Amino acid sequence: xxxxxxxxxxxxxxxxxxxxxxxxxxxxxxxxxxxxxxxxxxxxxxxxxxxxxxxxxxxxxxxxxxxxxxxxxxxxxxxxxxxxxxxxxxxxxxxxxxxxxxxxxxxxxxxxxx
Amino acid sequence: xxxxxxxxxxxxxxxxxxxxxxxxxxxxxxxxxxxxxxxxxxxxxxxxxxxxxxxxxxxxxxxxxxxxxxxxxxxxxxxxxxxxxxxxxxxxxxxxxxxxxxxxxxxxxxx
Numbered sequence: 002x003x004x005x006x007x008x009x010x011x012x013x014x015x016x017x018x019x020x021x022x023x024x025x026x027x028x029x030x031x032x033x034x035x036x037x038x039x040x041x042x043x044x045x046x047x048x049x050x051x052x053x054x055x056x057x058x059x060x061x062x063x064x065x066x067x068x069x070x071x072x073x074x075x076x077x078x079x080x081x082x083x084x085x086x087x088x089x090x091x092x093x094x095x096x097x098x099x100x101x102x103x104x105x106x107x108x109x110x111x112x113x114x115x
Numbered sequence: 116x117x118x119x120x121x122x123x124x125x126x127x128x129x130x131x132x133x134x135x136x137x138x139x140x141x142x143x144x145x146x147x148x149x150x151x152x153x154x155x156x157x158x159x160x161x162x163x164x165x166x167x168x169x170x171x172x173x174x175x176x177x178x179x180x181x182x183x184x185x186x187x188x189x190x191x192x193x194x195x196x197x198x199x200x201x202x203x204x205x206x207x208x209x210x211x212x213x214x215x216x217x218x219x220x221x222x223x224x225x226x
Binding site for chain 2: 034046095105108
């Protein structure tokens with residue numbers, strides 16, 4: 002089982018460049034999430050989606066955009082990368098249902114902005 | 116005040132010993148609770164859910180104290196492979212099954 006797959010695994014960008022991170026899940030989950038993790042900060046929610054065609058802001062959405070055109074894919078875009086966006090990005094998914102469903106994570110994208 | 120707070124550690128534990136640590140949460144409306152494990156530079160993985168009556172999974176025991184708003188994790192007979200960061204995770208009664216993560220407690224098991 003692939004589960005949650007993130008691409009790319011690593012990327013180095015220059016300030017001002019743009020890029021898109023792709024998250025794909027094969028578990029037919031309704032909910033998908035993008036987090037960033039910085040040293041000493043824990044995971045912080047950037048954006049999330051409760052279904053195809055819907056997205057919502059999380060805790061730290063500024064500088065990022067997302068799209069969920071297909072149920073299995075959730076894209077995270079950086080329009081103009083800044084050094085403050087250097088981080089490890091994790092995608093996760095969970096089934097819809099009663100609150101309390103655990104989330105399943107991809108293995109992360111390490112992004113450096115120079 | 117952070118919504119979910121953990122002692123960052125590290126907790127240095129001799130192999131075979133027992134270690135326990137807590138996590139406090141600020142939102143009394145929190146509904147569900149989990150412990151995740153994260154190895155260095157890896158993704159978080161679900162260790163166990165935490166139920167109101169407390170629950171055990173092998174060498175791991177989780178407890179929930181709603182009155183004092185904390186959950187705990189106890190690891191018995193620690194193994195070298197238990198070395199990791201343990202993330203306390205809380206789910207509020209909100210749309211989208213959003214989770215709030217603590218900063219993690221680092222555990223180092225040494226021979």
